[in-house]
Amino acid sequence: MRVLTAFSRGKGAAPNLDRFVVTDDWVAVFDGVTPKSPDLDGATAATAALVDDLVAAVRSAAPDVDPVVLVDRLAEVATDHQGEHQPAAAGAVFSLRRRQVVVITDVWVSVDGVARFYGHDFETVVTQARRALTEAELAAGRSVDELRAEDPGRRAVHELLVGESALRNVDADGPYFYAALDGRPVPHRLLTVVEIPAGARTLCLASDGYPVLESSWEETERALRRDLAADPLRIGPHGGPKALAPGAENDDDRTFVLVDLSAGEGVEDGSHRG
Numbered sequence: 001m002r003v004l005t006a007f008s009r010g011k012g013a014a015p016n017l018d019r020f021v022v023t024d025d026w027v028a029v030f031d032g033v034t035p036k037s038p039d040l041d042g043a044t045a046a047t048a049a050l051v052d053d054l055v056a057a058v059r060s061a062a063p064d065v066d067p068v069v070l071v072d073r074l075a076e077v078a079t080d081h082q083g084e085h086q087p088a089a090a091g092a093v094f095s096l097r098r099r100q101v102v103v104i105t106d107v108w109v110s111v112d113g114v115a116r117f118y119g120h121d122f123e124t125v126v127t128q129a130r131r132a133l134t135e136a137e138l139a140a141g142r143s144v145d146e147l148r149a150e151d152p153g154r155r156a157v158h159e160l161l162v163g164e165s166a167l168r169n170v171d172a173d174g175p176y177f178y179a180a181l182d183g184r185p186v187p188h189r190l191l192t193v194v195e196i197p198a199g200a201r202t203l204c205l206a207s208d209g210y211p212v213l214e215s216s217w218e219e220t221e222r223a224l225r226r227d228l229a230a231d232p233l234r235i236g237p238h239g240g241p242k243a244l245a246p247g248a249e250n251d252d253d254r255t256f257v258l259v260d261l262s263a264g265e266g267v268e269d270g271s272h273r274g
Helices: 038-059 066-077 121-139 145-150 151-157 158-167 218-231
Strands: 002-009 018-022 026-032 087-095 100-106 107-111 114-118 192-193 200-209 255-260
Touching: 002 018, 018 038, 018 255, 026 038, 026 200, 026 255, 038 066, 038 087, 066 087, 066 100, 087 107, 087 200, 107 218, 121 145, 121 151, 121 158, 145 151, 151 158, 218 255
Parallel strands: none
Antiparallel strands: 002 255, 018 026, 026 087, 087 100, 100 192, 107 114, 107 200, 200 255
16 A cells, blocks of 8 residues: 555644544544634644544554454544543544445545545534525625625534534434544444445545545645635535635645555555645
8 A cells, every 4th residue: 555645734824633644554534623612722732632642543553453443442542532622533544454444424535536525414404504694694795705704604503513512423313413533432323334345446535624526636626726716605515614714725624645555565654744
């Protein structure tokens, strides 16, 4: 397995809370959940510490571990971080030995250029609510620049986003329950296992900072730039829970890892590159 592209960058001045790791046997991407605490600095530091420890756990995992069992171990790692700020992370892990990707949530998986995003329904509902509120502001005569700076739709759905944590890792039927690494056990029913065919040559894992995943990082970055230019309020087809803030490079941290599955040499961890 050989790394073709490994890139991670924050959305702007704030620290990047995405991470990735690639070893001889594992590929993983983690996306630290955006803190919503009034103590933003403390919550950001807590989330960064969590995703750093998740990377370390994957780096030390034995090659023959079932990737679902590894996710269970990652959930245990997260229990050590459940202090005042309650950080959480989404992500996915790939086992070369098992040729399986286990998706926790909010991650792109692309095999030989065929991509699929694994999100969750509650964030779709929140995005739709914010879109409707922002459209109403536009109809009332507010400018795009004003709405980017103030993002009243984001403020309006803030309590929904804060309350979203109650839906994580609920072991029950329901359209809005979803998996996350937040210190609680992750119900296996909420995980998605993606089988990677024996003949597949490339695998890409990417975080939800990319609205579209193309077959290469360069094409994916160009698609991102076009989408941000066309929809800085993030209310279009690839909208999200917040606008592109003035001066920001993106509306979310982003990570893109593309590996050649047919190559056999080991690689170094690159969890902070980009």
